[in-house]
Amino acid sequence: METREEAVEPGTWRQYGPSTLPKPLEAALEAFAERGYDGTSIREVAARAGLSVPGLYHHYPSKQALLVSLTTLVMRDLLDRSRQALEEAGPTPSERFDAVVESLLRYHMFRRNQAFVASTEMRSMEPDNRKAYIALRDEQQRMLDEIVRDGVASGEFGTEFPEDASRAVTTMCVAVASWYRPDGPLSPDEVVRRYLAIARCAVGAR
Amino acid sequence: METREEAVEPGTWRQYGPSTLPKPLEAALEAFAERGYDGTSIREVAARAGLSVPGLYHHYPSKQALLVSLTTLVMRDLLDRSRQALEEAGPTPSERFDAVVESLLRYHMFRRNQAFVASTEMRSMEPDNRKAYIALRDEQQRMLDEIVRDGVASGEFGTEFPEDASRAVTTMCVAVASWYRPDGPLSPDEVVRRYLAIARCAVGAR
Amino acid sequence: METREEAVEPGTWRQYGPSTLPKPLEAALEAFAERGYDGTSIREVAARAGLSVPGLYHHYPSKQALLVSLTTLVMRDLLDRSRQALEEAGPTPSERFDAVVESLLRYHMFRRNQAFVASTEMRSMEPDNRKAYIALRDEQQRMLDEIVRDGVASGEFGTEFPEDASRAVTTMCVAVASWYRPDGPLSPDEVVRRYLAIARCAVGAR
Amino acid sequence: METREEAVEPGTWRQYGPSTLPKPLEAALEAFAERGYDGTSIREVAARAGLSVPGLYHHYPSKQALLVSLTTLVMRDLLDRSRQALEEAGPTPSERFDAVVESLLRYHMFRRNQAFVASTEMRSMEPDNRKAYIALRDEQQRMLDEIVRDGVASGEFGTEFPEDASRAVTTMCVAVASWYRPDGPLSPDEVVRRYLAIARCAVGAR
DNA sequence: CATGAATGAGATTTCATTCAT
DNA sequence: GATGAATGAAATCTCATTCAT
16 A cells, blocks of 8 residues: 555665765765864875776766765765655654654664764865755754754743754754764763753753 | 962853954965865965965965964863853853853854864864864863763753763854854854753753 | 769858867867867867766767867868869869869868867877877868969979979968957958969969 | 157167067067977976966966066057157158058067967957957057058058058068078068068058 | 965866777 | 777876975
């Protein structure tokens, strides 16, 4: 009876296998994460990708194109996962809030570098590319804003400043990418549990 | 009865005049904030400082030295202000928490660029310089960690995860530097009021 | 009674249909005319020819080969036309002079790009290829030189400096390629009329 | 009683010492003349100028700048000489015609490479630079055009097509740069004598 | 400190050409 | 012949830094 175009297994948004980026993007990602866009030479990316420099140019016509392809894929992946989390969530703002926050948190742990580079290297994008990236990022932010507003309207959330709280929550989640380490003391599930508690509190849940 | 080395007017930590950085550092700051360390040429810094290139080298022996001087001054300023806020605060963990958080928030609003560059360009520091910078930053973080722990011990804060909450709070405050604009809709006092509410809640105050 | 190998319609040397160059050479011609040999990439030629790059290499083994094939065809065409013009001309040096000059003028108007590229890109030819090209060009020049000498000998031309006059005439005709435009104010016939007058005068005709 | 700003020795326009171009331009000139603009690498120019590559960039900010500086100096020099020749010439169109043609001829013999590169590499100039160059070149052409028109008006020149004749004469003179060799069989004075004869005839002098 | 000249190293990008399919 | 991938060599240009004056 399922009539959706793409029927996806439930919970897929929680599953993170090894990243499926094409090799040159994987190489660019690592390099950008370590040294930044401007601090990374195309030679370095090519070497990491196991290509000659012109070989790299055969696939991506410029350094900027690497950044754009990378960040676009990243934001699409994040958005897809958040949307899927929402679809599977219960109907109440609280449930929806938890779902989006959890998807944000997991993404920033399991796709740490991707998330970090995307948010950090916005300034290295050429104007048009930046505009396109910001549009995607804003879409993600608005998703949470709306839920928080709904929660305040329904009385589930008590915050006086829904916008600020929403941004503060996003901010916290994004920052996870800069300290979380897979081999650190906290498991992803534990991070989710703890940050979810803080996030709920930030919006005055209950 | 005052026996401190430097007796400072009370509330100085809340006062932010125009920055007192030496001109070359001011120039470097603006450039680094706009284009990043690697994206900034020494010629650009010299031009912004109204100096010739060799003139700039007369004051700072390398590009790296500009970054180090800059970030060291920044962290010292922030630490000084936080310490002063603490000295003037009441004795309870709640009062002390509020003081440190407010000092963090104000710093990240009034010294937006400084805070942003310092936190962003850590990766551009040579190993020893990075180590020294991290030491200062950790000192700042430990200041808050300790207060949160004290608050939990005293029963004023109810969080289960003092360390996480403390880091999340710092994180939120640091991120203020990347969205706050002096000509935006929120006054610094209002930002302080709102974020303080969120921060208190994150540590389970009350 | 006709015994020539190839009997050609009279006046053919005056007829210029659309150029019959193979497509890759046509493409190379246009590109070389616009941007010069060194300023043209093989990819550009391939694209203009509607071929893939390896497809182009299938027909011509190198960029240099394109230039050589092109200029050889061009010079042969020009020489053929001049020879044919001579064959159809009357026996006097004046008549023969007019015929060759007219053929030169028409070629440089109707095969403007070909003539321009051939004369311009001599310096881009590898030594042996250049030598071969120069041989053809000299043959053309000698054709005119000889007629002028005959005309002086017969008293029809009065110039003191037959060689100089002959070269100056060639020069003028070649230069027509760099200013003549099919949509300009002068018809080819009119250009022929005017330049022929100047050319005759340069050799002291009458 | 001389009140001119710059009193110049008469006949200066006929004097050609060794060229006074700055060394990098001299180097660029030779290279461009031999291999063309696109065929010349900046390394080659630097090497010929006895500079490192960045050393060359210290003086000229781009390859294009070399071309522009060079061709501007060239056209100014030529124009100055032609104007001076005119000032010293007698009042009749014939005398003025001879003066300008002689100045053109001498320039294209003594500054052969300069003249050749300037006329050849127009297509390598960026649009604005080309426009500026063409303006200078047209000024030179109009100088001759005007004289020829005057000569026709006064009855000294009999040509039916003053514009064509004028361009043909210029063309001949310019082309001298591509065959004249200082060690060839004709002295500059002799070339002047012979070409002047042809040029006069082209405009129907007498 | 400013000016001006200089440079080794290295940046991004392009080119002609080749080969496997 | 087209497609796609690949590459050594070389192109233009920039950078941090230095030195003489």
